[in-house]
Structure formats: C-alpha cells, structure tokens
Amino acid sequence: MKAVILAAGKGTRMKELTQEKPKPMLRVQGRPILEHIMLGLQAAGIREMFVVTGFKAETIEEYFGDGSRWGWRLHYGRQVVQDGTGRAPEVAREFVGDSPFLLTYGDILVRPETYQRMRERFASGDYAGLLTVTAGEDVSKGAVVVLDEAFDLVTLVEKPGPAQLAELRGRGLLREGGPYWYNAGIYIFRPCLYEFTARLQKSPRGEYELTDAITAMAAAGHRLAGLVIEGRWVDVRDPEVLARLEREEGAS
Template structure:
C-alpha cells in the first residue's frame, strides 16, 4: 500500500475539520472515506468542503454529509500507469484511489508517475526455444508468441518491464524468428527499443549471451526466459545485485516436494524413526538472472546452459548471489501451465511498481 494512503483516509463519522487538516497537511487535494473494512465509501475535496460550508454545515459536522459518494477510482490491474497518468492529467487529479472488489488497496499520485525514471539496464529475453512440450500449439508458433490473456506471452513480458521503466531490449531468436520480428519490429510502436540476436544453431541460455554486443552493454542486465510469467519488481532485483557486488544473480523460488509414502529410517535393520509423507523444501531456478557486463567477455559461442556458466564463476571464487522471488511466477513448460496462465493472467497486476 502506498505510504501516503493512511495519511488521507478517514471514517464517515470523522469531522469536516479533520478533512480540512489532512487536505492542508498532505496537499493531495483529496481525502478518502472508508468503512471499518476499508471499503471505499466516498471522497472529499476542498471544493466539497466549501460547498458544504456555504450550505450551512459546521466544521465539526460529520464528513458523511459533504462527501462525494461516487468517487472516481481505478480497479486494480485494469489500467497501465500510462493510462492512469492520462486520466489524472485530463481530470487534474493529484491522487487517485486504487480498489480491488470495492476495497481500497492503494493510491497512485501524479508525482509517482512523473518521477518514474527510465531504467538504462538492458533486458535480454530468450525466445529461441522450440517449445516441444507444448506441441501442437507450437508447431507454427514459437512458444513466447502463444496468446495468454488475448496477446502474446512475449508482449506481456515486455509490457511488465516497460511499466517499470525498462526500454532497452535484446531478444534471442532461433525457431520461427519471423513471427517475433513481424509482431514487434524494432519496438517503436511499443515505445521501446528492440535489437535481435539470432542463434543459427541453438546455443542454450548461456551460450546466447555471446551474441550480445559487448561494447554496448556497460550496466548489469536482466536475462529472462521467454516462457516466464511474473509480476516481480525488477528494480529491486537490480538493486540487490548491485548491493552484493555480484558477477551474476539468479532468482530462486522455494519449491515444496512431498514424498507420497511413509519414510522409514533404519540403522542395521533396526527402525529408528518413521515419518509419514514428509515434505522437503528446495530453492529452484526461475529462469531470471542479472548478469554483470564483465561476464560477457568470458562467454563463448557454444551450447551451454546458464547454470553451467554460473557454476564456472563459483569455481573461480566469483560472487554469484541468489535472489528470493516471492511474487507471482509461472514457468509455462507444459499444457497444464499454459492453461493455468490463461486463468491467472486475469488477476495479475503488472503496473503497480
């Protein structure tokens, strides 16, 4: 929740005087009225207060008397930051409430949107795979271009980065590259920059790094598989990588594995203990990385996976950090995953950062 939201929220039983105080203190031109379960009931502006006073209301009267009972709000996840910005500019709002099923969850301010800085860190998307486990869907369509929620998965991935200020993209292609080229072009129509690197022969997630223009990349860059759906905060990931002074960072996610049987521990055929269907927890690779520029010069044009490259760096005593990913994440590797993505995409918010 936005840190300023608690500063401008009142109860319908609060007084007009309190609303005046908040309007004066926080200069957002609006106070939001909620019930005890945080449902948005109304809003109050200085104009509402002025009209109420002219009608004879006292400053210690209930705020419910003057509040606007149909306030303008945005349902969470329905609009991009750009669309919200256009609404606020047109209506001259300084702040706009965000709700989910009627419950106030956030507030976006015009200052937030204006101050969002473009991120100079490039993004490298691996989109060259054959997607064999998703056949026949991928017989004539590369996996990253399969529709999820009415548009290609790759477009959703790019949009999630764009909403967070990233605009420099490299896309690695191999299988049916013309489908990707035709849809995205150089990225201009999407308000971004796209450069393509083509794998004549498959190079794997690690070997594809060798195709990047080393002299053009002087900042840590994000690498992400083209079949990953997530709404994670990529800026925090970059900050974490820099703070650890790492040569590479791998995003990991906790995975629970439950053995479907009772486990028996014995010593010389004497049972010591038994555990019924125990669960074990592991950190798994999410297919999202941050790579420092100095690593690029060490990658050769050969088939190699990213984990192998990171293992080589660990052997060289270089810092390879792990970043715990707690937000939504889905690796679309099988038909069941693809079907789940179609269901999940409806409620995902990619523009909240």
C-alpha cells in the same frame, strides 16, 4: 540497464500450439507471453531489449518491430545453432557492451515488480550477477541453488539426482527436508559472464549450459546474489500450464 530475452526455442512440449509460432508468442489473456515480459521490464525502467530468436523468428520480429509502439528500443539476433542456454547470450554480446543486463527466458512469467526488486538487490552490493530462486519446485527437473546466510550463491547443480542431493546434505549445504531453492531462470549479469560462457564445454546431455558458466563464476570468486521471487512465478512449459493461466486470469 539493458535486457536480453532468450526466445529461440520452438517449445516442443506445446505440441501443435507451436507448429506455426514460437512458444513466447503464445497468448495469455490476449497478449503474447513475450509482451507480458517486456511490459514488466518497462515497468522496472528497462526499455532497451535484445531478443534472441530462432524458430519462426520472423513471427516475433514482425509483431514487435523496433518496439517504438510501446516506447521500447528492440534489437534482435538469431541463434542459428540451438546448442544450449550457455551459448544463447553470445548472440547479444555486442548489444550488451559494458552494461549490466537482465537475462530472462521468454516463457517465464512473474509479477512486474520482480524485475525492480532484482535491480535493487543487485545494486545492494558489489555483485557480478544475481539469480532468482523459488521454492516448491522439483529441483531434479531444473537446478538446485545453494545459498549462504547472506543469501549469496555458493553453488548450483543442474538436474541433481538423489545421490547429488545426499552429498550436498552431507556437506551441510542443504538442510534435510528443505526448502530447496529452485533456479527460477531470471538473472542479472555484468558482462564478465562472457568470460565464462566462452570457456564452456558441452554437458553430458550435449549442450552448453548457462548454469555451468554461473558455477564457474562463483568458483572464480565472483559474488552472485540470490533473490526469492515473491508471488507469481510461472514456467509456461506445456499446454496444461497455459490453460491454467487462462483460467486463473479469467477468474481474477
């Protein structure tokens, strides 16, 4: 299996920390966030990776090179126009070829064993994709994921408001009081994903949304598995999260 890592954004919420480097290159315990992710992928047997770069792309490319120092085979491509998560994987389309691939954002940290659990769950059935979920997050800031009794995807709604959550509860798709599953931003897809990203229209906020492609896949009858992330899941979204990571790691 291959991996595609989305690392094109600047990370404006990091303020002055990302003036000279992209957010995935900020360090946690001496290593860039991106390096932690790649080491976790390597532990799951994934050594061929494609990094989608954009802001300060050369910072990433110069640090990692071809990846041979770590035993990886790294490839790069630049997302010139950053118009949404639905378009970003297109940069890696030739790299993906006919292979299933793990897709992750370059600022999400999980335990290394999470990637292996994803591979095992994906291989457990005839799935076109897999998405990870976590509980306890504010779904209005991400996406709420609706799963059936087999923990396969029914649908997901990006940044749902109170009315949308009420509608899902009214249809029996969400239980009153939760838990609500939050889209954790790490996936596995077969290349059929690209059939759906190619058809995307811009969302109301003016971007091509990866979640719209996933919803379309499910609506077209493709099976997508769900998997709960166990243990650590950190969206390194702002300086406060970065500082907390340093404190927690330093105390352990």
